[in-house]
Structure formats: structure tokens, C-alpha cells
Amino acid sequence: MNTLYYGENLNWLEAVPDESVDLIYLDPPFNSKATYNILYKSPDGSKDRAQYKAFTDAWSWGAAADEAFRRVMVSGSPAAGILSALHNFMGKSDLMAYLAMMTVRLIEMRRTLTATGSLYLHCDSTASHYLKAMLDAIFGATAFRNEIIWKRSHAHSDGKQGARHFGRVTDTILFYSRGDKPTWNPLHVPYDQSYVDRDYRRVDPDGRRYRLDNIQGPGGAEKGNPYYEVMGVWRHWRYKPARMQELIDAGRIVQTRPGAVPQYKRYLDEMPGVPLQNLWDDLPVLNNRSKEVLGYPTQKPLALLERIISASSNPSDLVLDPFCGCGTAIEAAQKLGRRWIGMDITVLAVDVVERRLINSFSVKRGTDYEVKGVPVSIEGARRLAMDDPHEFQLWALTLVDGQPRNGGKKGSDGGVDGVVFYQDTANSVGQAIVSVKGGGNVGPTDVRDLIGTMNNQGAKLGAFLTLTAPTPKMLKTAAEAGSVEAGGRPRQRVQIRTIEELLQPNRAGRLDLPPVYDIISAISAARRVHKAPKKVSAEAARKEPQMKLPIKGGKADAQKAMDLNEPLLVSERPRRTRKAG
């Protein structure tokens, strides 16, 4: 079944059987030392664009790099020789760590590819030259198919920042295949308009553009082309007489004037276009206004992944993205009828992918795909809290459709681990403050802290999520905070939920909140609010006086939230079954 894996991809890759994957696309960290933040938006479009550090794309030398290096050395792969030579040259640098970590994973990936499988490695100029050398060693130099240059952004000038180099607007995608007959579906792009204008100048009465092509047999008699008469002209023709007659009957052979050599009428709309080359500068560039943008850093356009998947796989083939981020490759694979596997080390990424899939395809966890590595039971939750308290906190927030705040740390906001946006009245969005506790030592003071933060921030509602059961005193403190009207009816101001309750099937133990916005519905609501006011021409305004004011957008509209019936509001999260986590 299609599977999303949360965790270190090297571990999960080891569990993927040999020769089972038809296509791998990987977009790993680039080693550019950048820090990538998820951008969360408030559904009411207010200026609050919270950021949360998703990952840093630098790998530094340490125990993991040492182990990766050791594993490559004993792998028997020719990559060991190159890695060892580079190690002599670079020592235990960050770049060396990056290469060791990538090489050990690439060796695993090749193992999983079928004989007709291909791999596309997305990188930039920081390390593409070293990665290519590694791939040549791992796959063999004859397995190299293309270096694809993808234009990721419009021209920009870094000059103001003091840069003394040309604008960097491209990424590199290295395309290798496991065998010499990889799955291949040639792709075409539309002809250049100047070519169409020059070569397809002729137009039929019904508007169809065509050109006239030579139908004489190349090589003449020597190549065995038949010699006969067509429309009064004797030549060696490309077609046998019977086929020529069919084309004449279909009106496809024309003579521009009596005695001229007949030619073939080639229609533009029957041509596939120009075969796609390795320079990809024709795809839409993602920006903040793009409809598909989810706030996930390094998100790639769907069109890019659709192109790769269409070219190098067939329907029902298995596509693997071991660094799937917000899941562009997964969405493209699902859309194109491929099976898929996605992996990511960030629980936030896995959560966004799942929401993205549910939103776009109405798929169901357990039926259409499964998620591995994310806790589905209280034991799994305890393990995560122990292994990685920070990831536990992020994961707990996903259970209530929350967005992390404050980088998960206590700071000026004191006690805010996250917020949940909800539709309060038809025209206003509320924020519930969330506090997450993964340790055993919780008491009424923690609940009072949350109430204090709610009061400071003017939040009507607060949620206290805890791994251990609340004490009677905590429940009393929460009850004393009373209730408040939210979303049209009174609700308890401070709601305590255990992780076990939140994991109940069918969300039986969920918070009592009005309809909430998750990361995806919040972003689309914010986008709607920010839509430019509709321009009304003077003439239209004169004819329809009621249209003089903008219909939507502009400052007056900033607090206007979406209609309560808006389908993007989160009403259903995937069912969580009680299995060992």
C-alpha cells in the first residue's frame, strides 16, 4: 500500500525490498547551510505570518557521518574509492559529511530500483559536481542520462546585497537509470510561436494551420522508393501507390499549381510539439501568490514532478521520494495513478503531506495509504516523547490541527506551544492557545500558566494536551476558568485532553472547538482575504451603482473570514487505529 514514513530515511530505505521501486525522485537538503522555515498563515489574513524552523540543510561531521563513511567503505561500491579520495582532500568537513550521508543513501536507493528504474536527484550548484561523481560511481557512468537545468525563479538581482556573481536562478536535476532500457515516455512541449508563424503559414478555411512537406523518397531509386506518376508528375515517392492514393483521397496530397511537385499537407494540431530538452525554463515559478503554495519551505511545483513522473514511469508503477517535504512528488504520483512511498524526518512534513492528500483526493488512511513511524497508540506516543520531546510536541499539535508557535520554546509568549485557528462568528476567526506536556510532572500550576497566557493574549479558549492523566486539582483549575461563547454556543474555556483521548478512533476525544482551520485551509482562506479588490470600470460603476465599493479584499475586508459552510475547514482527520506505534 502507498506509505508515508516518518523518520530517518536511511532506516526506512533499508526495509524497502531490492528491485521494487520504478522511480526515485529525491530533493535532499542542498548543503547550502540555509535554515528553512515553514510559513504559517492566519486564516483571517492578518499580518501574523508565524514561522517555524522546519529543518537546516547542513549536515556536519559527527557520529552519523562517521558511520555513513564507514558503511560506504565496506559497501563494495566503487563510490568508496571516490569518497575516500575526497575525504583525503576535504577532511572531516561539513561538505564531506554531506557527501558521506548522501552516498550511503544513494547506494541503498540504487538497490531498490527495478532494472527499468530511474533516479532523479534534485540539487543545486553547491554540491552537484560531487554528487554527479558519486552517482557515476554508484550507477556506472553509462547510466547517466541527463543533467536537467530547471529554472526555479525569475531573474533577480543580488547586487544590492553586495554579491559579485550572476543571478542564481536554476537548480540541477541529475537523471540516472539503473539499466540501459529505462521506462521512457517521450514528452513534448508546444512549438515556439515564431516557428509556428514561419513554418505553418498556411491555413485551411476551417482555421487549421498546416505546412507542406516533401513526399519524395529519400535516396531515390537506390533506396528502393517506388517510381510512378502522381498528379502528372513522375518521381520516386516515399509511399507505395496504394498508400499515396489513400492520402490523395483524404485531401492530404496537394499541388500548389499545375505541374508542381505534389506535397503532403501536415497539420499543426496533429504534431506532438517539440521533444522536451534538458533545459526546463517553461514551468510556472512558485511564489507566495501561487495557489499550490502550502507554506512549506523548498516546496517544488507540481508541474515539475508531473513531468518527471510522466516521463520515467507508467501508471501503477511505484514512485519513491525519500526526502518528501510537503509531498509534491507524492501528490503528482497519486494524481498520475502511480503507487508511492514518501519519507521525511520531520513530523510536520508528514502531517502536511497527509492533509494535502486528503484535501486533493479525499483518500483515507488505512484504506488508500498508511503512515508508519508516527505514533498511533499511547505506547508509541510515550516512545516519541522520550526519544524526541520536541517532535512529540509538534506531533501532539497535529492531533488538534494546530500550528506550532515560538519555535516550540518558551519565550516572550510564555507557554504558547501552538495555536488552533477556529471560525468564531461568521465574520471572525479565533485562536485557541495550546500547551503541550510530554513529561510526567504536570500539575495545576501548568494549567494556571496556560490561563495566564490566554488572558495576556486575549484568547477565549485554551487547550492543555498532556501525555499523563491530569490530576483532580488540574481538572478543578480548568473547570474554574468557566465557559465562554465560541462558534455560537458555550464551550469550556480551558480544555484538558490526554494524548490517549486524542488518539481515540473517530476523534471521539477531540477538543470542543468550532470548525478549525489547518495549515492548508488557513493558507487558502488567507489568500482569499488578500485577493486584490475587483477593479470596476467607470462605465460599470455608473451602470451598477451598488458595485462602487470593492466586493472583496482591501483593508475593510481583512477581518472578514470565510463562510461557515466553506468546505476547506477541517472537519475530518484520518482515523487513527489502535495499533502498536
Ligand SMILES: C[S@@+](CC[C@H](N)C(=O)[O-])C[C@H]1O[C@@H](n2cnc3c(N)ncnc32)[C@H](O)[C@@H]1O
Ligand atoms: C528540500 S526538502 C524537500 C522538498 C520537497 N521536494 C517538496 O516539494 O516539498 C528536503 C526534506 O528532506 C527532509 N530530510 C532531511 N534529512 C532527512 C533524512 N535524513 N531523512 C528523511 N528526510 C530528511 C527535510 O525534513 C525536508 O522536508
